Amino acid sequence: MQTAKIQRVIGKDLYINHRTGEVEEFNVINYTDSDISFEKIWLGHLLDALKIIGNKKVEILCYLLKHKDNKNIVIASQRKIAEITSISVRLVNETIQALVKVNAIITVQQGVYQLNPDIIFKGRHNSRMKILLDYSNAKVEQKASESEEEKIEKLNKEIKDIKIAITLKEQALEELLTKKVESKVA
Numbered sequence: 118m119q120t121a122k123i124q125r126v127i128g129k130d131l132y133i134n135h136r137t138g139e140v141e142e143f144n145v146i147n148y149t150d151s152d153i154s155f156e157k158i159w160l161g162h163l164l165d166a167l168k169i170i171g172n173k174k175v176e177i178l179c180y181l182l183k184h185k186d187n188k189n190i191v192i193a194s195q196r197k198i199a200e201i202t203s204i205s206v207r208l209v210n211e212t213i214q215a216l217v218k219v220n221a222i223i224t225v226q227q228g229v230y231q232l233n234p235d236i237i238f239k240g241r242h243n244s245r246m247k248i249l250l251d252y253s254n255a256k257v258e259q260k261a262s263e264s265e266e267e268k269i270e271k272l273n274k275e276i277k278d279i280k281i282a283i284t285l286k287e288q289a290l291e292e293l294l295t296k297k298v299e300s301k302v303a
Contacts, residue, residue: 122148150242173204177212187240188248189232223255
């Protein structure tokens, strides 16, 4: 979503021109950031229309949209969502993973999800900007955490490969020693 500077005349005031010393009347203008390129959606009507279309994954999305708080947070385990929507836990899991993949939501922690405030948000511009910042920070933390997990996984694989290589070398050395002993005995 884009933002723009909006100017609004909030009144008139008298100022002294420092070059001429004359008192002049000027418009007082206030500049504020505002969201642009958005459309109003009546969420209740949209959710009803989406349910008519069908598709279990849409029902899961409808659940998330309907149960978000003022920070775009939904607190519900996948099992709870499955029970309330009468959809399998497996499909709920697949849907949430798909929504995470396309950056529609993030998993804040197990059973806590946050909808992307660039997609949907209820509130004023400044509130959305704060929630957007929180969302972006959480996304960065998740990526950093994922890369740490990937590094650990890679190191564990390297350790496993080294152990296998050591075992193979020990076996080869043992075979050589056995052959040397057999040749000396013979």
